[in-house]
Amino acid sequence: MADMRPPIESGVPDPFQYMHPLMIKNFGNWAYHDRPRPGVLHHVAKSGDEIWTVRAGTQRQLGPYEINLLCDIIDKVGEGYVRFTIRSNMEIMVSKKEKVEPLIQALNDAGYPVGGTGNSVTMISHTQGWLHCDIPGTDASGVVKAMMDDLHEEFVKEDMPNRVHITTSCCQINCGGQGDIAINVQHTKPPKINHDLVANVCERPSVVARCPVAAIRPAMVNGKPSLEVDEKKCICCGACFPPCPPMQINDPDHSKLAIWVGGKNSNARSKPMFHKLVAAGVPNNPPRWPEANAIVKTILRAYKQDAKDWERVGDWVERIGWPRFFELTQLPFTKFHIDNWRGSRNSLNASAHIRF
Amino acid sequence: MAQKPKDPTRHSTYLPLDKKKSSKAFHSTPMLDQLESGPWPSFVTGLKRLALDNNMMVDLLGQLEHSYKTRLGYWKGGTVSVFGYGGGIIPRFTELMGKDGKPMFPEAKEFHTLRVQPAPGNHYTTDMLRKLSNSWNKYGSGLIAFHGQTGNIMFIGTTSEKTQHFFDEINEYGWDLGGAGPCVRTGMSCVGAARCEQSCANEQKIHRLLVNDFLDDMHRPALPYKFKFKVSGCPNDCMNSIQRADMAVIGTWRDDMKVDQKEVKAFVKGKGRKYVIDNVISRCPTKALSLNDDDTLAVDNRNCVRCMHCINVMTKALSPGDDKGVTVLIGGKRTLKIGDTFGTVVIPFKKLETDEDYDSLKQLAHDIIDFWAENGLEHERCGEMIERIGLVNFLEGVGLEVDPNMINHPRISSYVRMDEWDQEAEKWNQRKAAG
Numbered sequence: 001m002a003d004m005r006p007p008i009e010s011g012v013p014d015p016f017q018y019m020h021p022l023m024i025k026n027f028g029n030w031a032y033h034d035r036p037r038p039g040v041l042h043h044v045a046k047s048g049d050e051i052w053t054v055r056a057g058t059q060r061q062l063g064p065y066e067i068n069l070l071c072d073i074i075d076k077v078g079e080g081y082v083r084f085t086i087r088s089n090m091e092i093m094v095s096k097k098e099k100v101e102p103l104i105q106a107l108n109d110a111g112y113p114v115g116g117t118g119n120s121v122t123m124i125s126h127t128q129g130w131l132h133c134d135i136p137g138t139d140a141s142g143v144v145k146a147m148m149d150d151l152h153e154e155f156v157k158e159d160m161p162n163r164v165h166i167t168t169s170c171c172q173i174n175c176g177g178q179g180d181i182a183i184n185v186q187h188t189k190p191p192k193i194n195h196d197l198v199a200n201v202c203e204r205p206s207v208v209a210r211c212p213v214a215a216i217r218p219a220m221v222n223g224k225p226s227l228e229v230d231e232k233k234c235i236c237c238g239a240c241f242p243p244c245p246p247m248q249i250n251d252p253d254h255s256k257l258a259i260w261v262g263g264k265n266s267n268a269r270s271k272p273m274f275h276k277l278v279a280a281g282v283p284n285n286p287p288r289w290p291e292a293n294a295i296v297k298t299i300l301r302a303y304k305q306d307a308k309d310w311e312r313v314g315d316w317v318e319r320i321g322w323p324r325f326f327e328l329t330q331l332p333f334t335k336f337h338i339d340n341w342r343g344s345r346n347s348l349n350a351s352a353h354i355r356f
Numbered sequence: 357m358a359q360k361p362k363d364p365t366r367h368s369t370y371l372p373l374d375k376k377k378s379s380k381a382f383h384s385t386p387m388l389d390q391l392e393s394g395p396w397p398s399f400v401t402g403l404k405r406l407a408l409d410n411n412m413m414v415d416l417l418g419q420l421e422h423s424y425k426t427r428l429g430y431w432k433g434g435t436v437s438v439f440g441y442g443g444g445i446i447p448r449f450t451e452l453m454g455k456d457g458k459p460m461f462p463e464a465k466e467f468h469t470l471r472v473q474p475a476p477g478n479h480y481t482t483d484m485l486r487k488l489s490n491s492w493n494k495y496g497s498g499l500i501a502f503h504g505q506t507g508n509i510m511f512i513g514t515t516s517e518k519t520q521h522f523f524d525e526i527n528e529y530g531w532d533l534g535g536a537g538p539c540v541r542t543g544m545s546c547v548g549a550a551r552c553e554q555s556c557a558n559e560q561k562i563h564r565l566l567v568n569d570f571l572d573d574m575h576r577p578a579l580p581y582k583f584k585f586k587v588s589g590c591p592n593d594c595m596n597s598i599q600r601a602d603m604a605v606i607g608t609w610r611d612d613m614k615v616d617q618k619e620v621k622a623f624v625k626g627k628g629r630k631y632v633i634d635n636v637i638s639r640c641p642t643k644a645l646s647l648n649d650d651d652t653l654a655v656d657n658r659n660c661v662r663c664m665h666c667i668n669v670m671t672k673a674l675s676p677g678d679d680k681g682v683t684v685l686i687g688g689k690r691t692l693k694i695g696d697t698f699g700t701v702v703i704p705f706k707k708l709e710t711d712e713d714y715d716s717l718k719q720l721a722h723d724i725i726d727f728w729a730e731n732g733l734e735h736e737r738c739g740e741m742i743e744r745i746g747l748v749n750f751l752e753g754v755g756l757e758v759d760p761n762m763i764n765h766p767r768i769s770s771y772v773r774m775d776e777w778d779q780e781a782e783k784w785n786q787r788k789a790a791g
Contacts, residue, residue: 005439005524007439007440007441008528009575010531011473011532011571011574012473012476012543012563012564012567012568013473013474013532015475015550018475018479018480018481020479023479028558030553031672031675032671032675033553034671059368059399060501061402062402062501063402064406064489064493065402066397067500071482071485075482080481080483081479082479082480083478083479084480084502086596088501088503090502109362109363110367110368111367113395113396126505128512130420130424132431132446132467133431134432135429138427139424145399148396149393152395172692173691174691174696175505177505177599178596178599178696206735209733209735210693210735237692239692239693252428253427265593265594266592267591268592268668269639270663274599274698286427288391310669341695342694
């Protein structure tokens, strides 16, 4: 214990020590912004100062090679300051317009796409998946890499009706968050229980309490205390798996992907919206998940063709109605699209409003 | 690759296999290899580059390929922390054992992550990025995620022993662990006032004030479940706080929106009337905008709900007002366990100017967390508790008055006991009279 060092509980660091000097100088005193080209933001302060931001897509997981490669560019062509967006894009700030094009060139030369601003498909927000999570039904970085390869053109341009935020999640907890399009694991079979391990590994009352539909109860199995699942009630959500790993929910074939659309975090125009189910039963198919990718591209194509300027995916579907969405995307409509969770009747059509 | 790199040694695809220094041979990774092509920077090439120097990453790639083949994950949790703290580390031990009961990929049998709190707005100097990268390369795999979904810098992949050494080193130059487990979590705030004209708050100040006041509750997990603070400078809510934060603080304003009529005219001239009517006027959710005959803008500020749409479109002509403050919403969260919940307005508007204003925001956070710590069930988020006990019980518990801004519409069911109606109506009248 002698060499144990007590922590300095410094908490959240002061951001001003890492901020571009123009951002410090004009803190709280910005006048307006515009976007001279995709991937570039131009902010003008009330003082007349101007700052240009170049936004680059990254693989999110960075090692010393990438960090030094990017930092060398930022030091040489930029001004030594960088920040990250909530979607893992790098933002490099410079004080002179003349530095923007060389910076874009240097980033592109190093293999980093510049874009993700305005009405683009920006970087997919994602989780850890098989790389590091203890409960993942799929990978995260791999799904994102495969999808961003296909959507690269939409990242570097601003050709969508409004911004498109895609998210992925490797389990039904949905750590990736709400998205215009969300690709999330959806289990389709109840957990397979390893009764030999439950008594030693799981705190049984906690596991019983975790189940959203009260389908789990304590039981003696083969003379050992264990748990059993009422499979008729089970909704295969996987909530029991994190507190009790012997309740294996992940399955190479039965853990599928589901696709959801219309989530929106912003308050712009409509209030924030949750995403809604549009497709399920999609195979979890590494390394490039072509089936999920194809559905996402189908939805994006329909949105790009049919939505009006400034409509997010959710705004667009509200205007055209869900029957038209399924018509335009040619995705099957099933009984599973009709909600039966709490508050579900609010999602039913209680009117004579029908589009023909 | 779409194009051949100009300088292959300075490119995201660079992989000098002839310079391999790690002693362990690469495992065959035919599936992961398929993620090395294509225009987006490849994390697989990144992992391989790390594996050139590092046996841990050689075996990590082996385990990841195995996951791709079998479509299953192989990490389990455990208990790892640093001296003095109870959380902040995500321990990972491999579950992938060979027939002999030993790890199939022994060099990666421990692969823990440290969650470290970034500065509000995720600002870095290149010097600091390199310094963090060097420290992590010394004690860990070298792999860093900027950033995890809660907002942490994720230092991915090290052993139990080196966890402490790495933390000691970066803690000395200003970095502290974030939250993991049932505790106050790392907060998030947007770039805000540092670079955005739409900012209505000092996001970094609110972020630091709230989180740094709960460091004990962050580092020593003892709450019912996680509690997240997120701060967005305006209702565009770039931090997704309404859907993801237990306590969302969102900048707003209560006086009139600012309109520069000269710029409005210039915008109409540039874009055309049809564009302005279709994309600005008719997109206002409360019909509070109207284009005048002389191409200036009329705003019904009393019916403006501060949605930000018109300001987003006409960035030069329109901007938030001067009487700024924040709206506070409580109880947003993702799916587990009862389904997704949005945050609910509990403070429609709060000025944040004086020290007393900021102190009272801090006090509100304490009242809320204390009440939830007392009344929340194990593994129950604050929003789930509110769903279970009802908003009114929550408001009474934390000492907040009811306000019609908290609802979409009043109750539609008559099944409620209302014999204290007169007293409650009187409270409202007195509050109104008190102004």
